[in-house]
Amino acid sequence: MRPIIALLGAALLALSACGEKADAPATPDTPALTKVVLQTDWYAQPEHGGFYQALARGFYAEEGLEVEIRPGANVSAIPQLVAMDRVQFSVGAIETMFIYRSRGIPLVSLFPYFQHDPQCVMFHPEAGIETLQDLDGREVMFNPGLVYVDFLEKAMGLDIHVLPMDWSLARYMTDKQFVQQCFLTNEPVMVRHEGIEPGVIPLSESGFDPYRHVYTNEKTARESPELVKGFIRASLRGWRDFMTGDPAPAYQLITASNPQQQLPLMEEIREQMRAYSLIDGKVEQGETLGQYNVQRLRTVLQQLQDIGLLDGPVTLEESVAFDLLPPELLVGETP
Structure with missing residues (x-):
């Protein structure tokens, strides 16, 4: 559910680029910690579980x-907040x-937390849809x-009558021919x-x-590489622990922030992330948590160029901060 992209205007230039970073007071028994903010793109949910696990643990x-x-x-x-260093990290597509980069906004990708995007279309079996071509x-x-809408229309040549998203399941529940965008991990579980x-x-x-990834701004990546590396290590450790260990610590934080997320639902969402190989990717193809395939990134960038969504060279x-990601998580030759 990505935000609509907008150019940074004069207001952006007028705002201070000061971040939220500051050292927490040290005591004789505890060293000072550096404060940073991770801004997510939705309410607290298991789709962010690895970050909450890293915090809780x-x-x-x-x-x-x-x-x-x-x-x-x-x-x-949110991307503007990251660009201005008002928050240091965020997640998204x-x-x-x-x-944003094609429009001169200084954002830098750090690592993927989802190897594959959970965006999907949801429909009733009665609708007779078997492939994406059937959306024509x-x-x-x-x-x-x-x-994805631009890609379906411009690259695949589909004629889709787009209805604006209203974030509701009401029409789907009553109309057997209705089709809507959703997350593999969310709305299908609800229905x-x-x-x-x-x-x-x-x-x-x-x-x-x-990929769905974590990103920062050029200033943070350039001036605080060790901080960024530590954030990457801890986040990936949190995701591994959340998916293979006891997720209860993350669940507690998620429910405290978003009471609509209760244990049975969170467990189902976590199982869907496993079922669709969203976090670790397709193991049989050598994918793993946190891995970037350089050729796949090049393909995505070229596809964006081909359908006319880039306003300038990227x-x-x-x-992508390839030098900040552990080398074992890079596949292919980096630029």
Whole structure:
């Protein structure tokens, strides 16, 4: 559910680029921790579970960091906040960051936390949809700013009648022909609770297969590389622990922030992340948590260029902090 992209205006230039970083007071028994903010893109949920696990289990503190995780459901212009160093880290779709980069906004990708994007289309089996090609000529409720819509229309040549996303399941529940965008891990779980077995197709089956990633700004990446490396290590450790260990510490923080997230639902979402190989990727293809395939990044960048979504030149060298990611998590030759 990405925000609509907007240019940084005069207001951006007028605001201070000061971040939230400051050293927490040290005591004789505890060293000072550096404060940073991770701004998410939605309410607290298991799709952010690895970050909450790293916080709850003290992995960030072990790296010398005091991390505040801020839910971002009602926060606008998050990339601008990162660019201005008002928050140091955020999460989202890497294709969105490439588009911002093409407009001169100094964002830098650090690592993927989802190997594959959970965006999908959800429909009823009665609708007769078997592949994404079957969306041709149909009404589909999409977030109009979703890059996948551009790819389906411009690269695949589909004629889709886009209905603006209203974040509701009401029409889906009553209309057997209705199709809407959703997350593999979320809305399908909810409708199953209502006794409906949905059909779903991941939008990555279109051939456009970007990562969901953590990003920062050029200033933080350039001036605080050890801080960034520590954040990466702790976050990936948190994700591994959340997916393979006891997720209860993360669940407690998530529920405290978002009471709608209760244990049975969170467990189902976590299982869906496993079922669709979203975190570790396709192990049989050599994918793993936190890994960037350089050729796949190049392909995404070229696809954005081909469908006319880049306003200026973008290079992987300036857009991805390859030097801050552990070398074993890089596949292919880096720029």
